[in-house]
Amino acid sequence: MLLSLSRILVIFLLSASFNTFSANVSTYLPDGAVYNEKVPTPESTLGFGVGERHPRHDQVLSYLQQVAMVSPRVNIAEMGRTTEFRSQVLLTISSPENLANLDDILARRTDMTMSAEDPVVVWLGYSVHGDEISGTNAAMVVAYHLAASQDKNVANMLNDTIIVIEPSINPDGMDRFVNWVNTHRGMTENPDPNHIEHHQDWRTGRTNHFGFDLNRDWLLLSQKESQNRLPYFHKYQPNVLGDFHEMGANSSYFFQPGIPTRTHPLTPAKNTELTKLLATYHAKALDTKDRLYYSEESFDDFYYGKGSTYPDINGGVGVLFEQASSRGLQQNTINGLLTFEYGIQNHVLTSLSTIEGAWKHQAQFKAYRQSFYQQAKQQAQDESFNGYIFTETEDNYRLQSFLSKLQQHQINVYPLTQDYKIHQRSYIADKSFYIPLAQPQYRVIKALFNQQKNFQDNTFYDVSGWTLPLAMNIKFAQVGRTWGLKVAESPWQPNTVKVPEVSATAYAYVFEWHNFLAPKLLNKITSANIKAKVATKTFSATVNGTTRAFDKGTIIVPAGIQQLENWRSILADFAEDSQMPLLALDTGLTTKGIDLGSRSFSPVSAPKVLMVGGKGVSQYEAGEILYYLDNLLEIPVTVVEMDRLSAINFADYSHIIMVDGKYNSLNSRVLSKVQSWLVNGGVLFGQKRAARWLSDNEILEMDFVSKNHIDQLFDTESLNYGDKEVLAGRKRIAGAIFQSQLDTNHPLAYGYQFSELPVFRNSTVIMEQTNVPFISVAKYSEAPLLSGYADKNLVNRLGNNPTLVAHNVGKGRVIASTDDLAFRGYFLGSMKIIANSLFFSKAFSTSMAE
Template sequence: MSLSLCRIVIFCLFSLSFTVLSASVSTYLPKGSDYQQTIPTPESVLGFGIGERHPRHDQILSYLHQVAATADRVNIAEMGRTTQFRSQVLLTISSPENLSNIDDILARRSDIAASSKDPIVVWLGYSVHGDEISGTNAAMVVAYHLAASQDKAVADMLDDTIIVIEPSLNPDGMDRFVNWVTTHRGISENSDPNHIEHHQSWRTGRTNHFGFDLNRDWLLLSQKESQNRLPYFHQYQPNVLGDFHEMGANGSYFFQPGIPTRTHPLTPAKNTELTQLLATYHAKALDTQDRLYYSEESFDDFYYGKGSTYPDINGGIGVLFEQASSRGLQQDTVNGLLTFEYGIQNQVLTSLSTIEGAWKNQAKFKDYRRDFFKQAQKQASDENFNGYIFTETQDNYRLKTFLSKLQQHQIKVYPLKQDYKRHELTYIAEQSYYVPLAQPQYRVIKALFNQDKNFKDNTFYDVSGWTLPLAMNIKFDQVSSTWGLKTQDKPWREMVVETAEFDNSAYAYVFEWHEFLAPKLLHKIAQANIKAKVATKDFSAAVNGEVKTFSPGTIIVPAGIQNVENWRKILADFATQSQIPLNALVTGLTTKGIDIGSSSFRPISAPKVLLVGGKGVSQYEAAEMLYYLDNLLEIPVTVVEMQRLAAIDLASYSHIIMVDGKYKALSTQFVGKFASWMANGGVIFSQKSAAKWLSSNEILKMDFVSKNHIDQLFDTEKLTYGDKEKLSARKRIAGAIFQAELDISHPLAFGYEQSDLPVFRNSTIIMQQTNEPFITVAKYSKSPLLSGYSDKNLVNRLANNPTLVAHNVGKGRVIASTDNLVFRGYFLGSMKIVANSLFFAKAFSATLAE
């Protein structure tokens, strides 16, 4: 080897050594600590140091599994798998003695008196937003420190504490982000905020596989990751939960409490006091390294569907942490150069301060938890009603889903023994249930069923109304007296329902559209070339010797027009998979209404759907739409970015869906192409700003209320500069539930038996009232606000205005909604309107006056 080459090799080895050393786990750990040498360090397994690169999920798991295999203080368990089949893991770290008795300790958690001498539980959850990855990297450092430290203080702490680490709450999103950063980073680090490394494509790593924000799903439980986690949360019942995030690069470091006036009234005042106590530990840890931070600003503690708030109604203290994000390896900010390592260090410091604060004040946190559940019993007894009763007679899927969500939240629900009448509504025993307030989950029950409309502070970081039975269109009521109410002794548990025997010789098969999964079955049989028709009028027919009435929207599969081999077996299998009962008819002559051969039965074909996506389109609303159609109904959806739309042959698609977004970038030439596609029979479903764009291009013949008009609703004459933020809050609808009135005679309302329908609104996009007949499918009621905050001026302006309209465009149809009908994957009550738009758009005709 030449001397020059030797010098280069030595230089490279020295440089590599320096790089690894600078990112060594020791740089993140308390000074002067000793560590057990048999426990592997992160860099020894990853091949690079913490903060030097962005590790993939599999690399992180590999390291944590090796720590668990070599440390007697660490257990690791798989909670489940994500949609992309990545493992969701949970580390339990404590003394060896505690871990050997962990099952007994956790079993005692539900008996608060018995568990008072057991260790306190601290849960640390990292990077629920997958592109906020400093938390996940900090998790490896914290796990190593707790597993390998030989300091007496750590050993003493582990005797009294069980630490639960969820290193990555969103593995799918995290790997999406890691792939992006790894692809776009250069050999030389680029701190320019404009560099592509810091700007992800349309589907960012923030969200999970479908594009959902998992930090909004703890209460709603629409996503697999949340459903996998929740049983473990309730098993451990943490006293303290740290929720580690990132925010904009120009911030510093935030920890709760948040804005004091924006705490949900169900949260005890003592919760904020204990959060402030923990804050002193965070401040001390950050002060030692002269790091910038702040508290009691920007963020709130209102919506209970987040990792930092869900513990607040479950006897724990949830704490939000927000680190300014480098997004890549480094970024120039108003505070100077922000590096990935710097953010990780802050997350490590506050992880350890959370553990220390909880451990040193464990008696206070244990007392709080005990008092929390004692107060819950007293508060339940002080209420002017005893519980909630609810029913759903038409759709077993929505009912079972609602029951399952309550059960996952550890709420006891009791089936009725006999029918019960209240307010002229009879609750049928087989389809009705009672939720008593007097149970440990009193606050969770209230959080899910409340319809609050008035609040101390009307500014919301997230939604203000999320009432679960309204979202799922489940009829419910408060029960002020249980006299005459008879319930089963044991709470509801899901039972396996036996499939009814299939009639292989029927004249026709009928299934009803009010079933939530009816569109799933219809699409499956249409794709299999089994011919089906929809009834546009009522009819009655004999089924199993009894006359049954079928509403418009009912689907019929006549035997006489089929030409697919084994179509009966295929139909039966699809019906079983979709959980839809089939009714067998023995004749085409009905007892009342249209006969089976009537032209009032319209043929159905499988839709081919294009969803407009890409930059400029709301990734959240597109994700929610895709989740409903693809995941719940198994209808394939082709996603085309807006930038590619002009090059697509639209004739290949029967339907186009446009969610909220900025569509001004679409050219005039494309608008003409779009209008031509509709004139030839294409169907467009649009919501919110997409509907406004269609109106501005004269495709949708509706006028919208202007921003100036909304501004004029608010008197600003006597306002001071200090009132600016409050006025802004009054002018927006952050997220509330409103009452719509459906025209249930319209084909887009097939499957709905009642005209009242709760819908979700989070914008001030308002349609003007119209004199055109037959195009308004739904309008807001006279007093539309059902749950959440909306200024009375906006509520009054919305009253009686259209929320869903539809009319002809040549041979095609345009359908427009001002609401998000599939919000966050849990608004099951209004979702069917989207399915109706796919299957029944040609079942109506509403031409406009010339």
């Protein structure tokens, strides 16, 4: 049936108002440029122009795949899939001749002399924060320009350059943001900053599926997206990497170098010099369009876990770009109306200026890379020690995870072939490894193991300490002279450890809690109604004819109390799935300590966990604990926003987790429900400001240091206004690692061999010391700072103060920490405290009256 003329007119008018900007790709590109008509334009594939609306990841991917199909200048490869199964792709753009010989060219990059005449490599990474989407849209324009341009300069440039484009570093977050904006934008554009289009829900598009900031994960490699990318980064070994972001709407445009004093000391001075050289090209490109911008101000080049800094310890030059964000189609700002199209244009300009600058000065960038590794070799020789030795004897999961991260960073690690002793610690051959400094990744090794505590500029945009072995609770030491140290000739390679078969007739089965995945197995078996108990005292028993000692926290599964059919075969399957060895006991009579029928074996059950979420709650810390419990341990977590808590029946849950956040909006009805649930047996875990909220509401019997008290620690009498930023930096702990002392007898510390446990702190939420016995599960050591910067006034104030406390509330328990126990998914050392809080919270009893 034909549409009426009036109906057609209405559709046309609606379409015209929705597509306010007519964004033909040519509007982003040089005037008068000629393009190959066989290469499709973005608008011909998307059905709308770049900047007219926000495309989904699949639409961007479809367009780039079509470009790669028709252009001999473009290859496209899938690096992997995200948690939500979106494709992570990489475009390689160069001359057809270079692409035909790409494998040979890349293979030569490890030999600096052979590769001197090969193309310079420029990597452009876009929208690592999924809601900073002007970058992904700019990627489509840049890819079209390079694939279709008929300009001779472009062809000449492609002969000498390999451009690598990662169009969407965070596809899951990108689509979360796109769906929000496309849902909430009106048919008529609304630039009001208060409009819902510009204000995402609690889980923003900035983060990936688990709520992680992927721009903090290049070094830590906890997330799948980073693990998928890194082999390609090391395959291409880029000379220059552009990292394209967005910032607050009332800003303009930023490109590095940033503040000169906030560069990590491991980064060569020549790196900054080359960054400044590129900056002249960015300035020229933006000047031609009369765009506002700034440089050498804000941000820093310190933390190596970001896309703009990881290249700086890998022979390249990373450059951060920040565009003021419209966070929608358009927004009113102090600089006037900011449109999505405007932001895309700026990123296109600086993408092309990055390529141009690298191409025209390719000899300098190649020479820099060569000198970078030559200097690394010399610096390793000049060190006062030869390498690092490390060990982990009880937890194979943490050890293998640590080794895997080192290998992904191209670090050679050598197994010990005989035992070695240094600094009063023995390093057992089959559980210990050596890392020589004298290898190409010298600077990466130093960045991962460094424990520096003071710097030229102690003001940090991000964390100041991230020492990998401390985070993973791996014992390590510097090795001065290597005399007597025997290691394998070949570097470590991963191998599959087969779980031994499980006896079909055992009196009881045992597994030890020091293994990282022990909570995973315990949750599986208790969820399947297989009964298990935890040892609250030590014992020894005979296993395969040999007497073995078992520590507190050991789990037993006795045959005599099981009611489930086929429980043995189910248990064996769970053990294999969890990669956990089960030991068989033939009798309930132990050789030493408690027997298996003792009441000192406490029953454990599967937890039913509720996590408080929603506006005001840290999406990062919630994501970290979700990643640990849901992804690593396969323990389901029910997330309930604060504004829905009043309608929830808390009796359905055994545990409530509250991470850092602002909880003052919780009303008296919710507070009363929480208190009643606790008294009747619930377990409440609070972290950082959640712990303080529990104290303020007289649930947690602990006092906290006030802000006024912290202010009084600092003498401000002689300061002037110019010292304001420095003082603010001294009063905060941006992120550093501290030494805590665990009470290893406490059930919340089961699985820990040593009392020393490194923990991560990024706040000034400080508990006061307490005289109540047994309430402190962990406290800071007297001089607790291990890695990173914290002002001495704050370090001294933390010394000997509690960091993890727990006590009874009626039949229930409250547990509180002032540290981020699962920080960025790589603090495997302190994560187990969270699992212990779920399984062993009723294995202790500490009354405030004691």
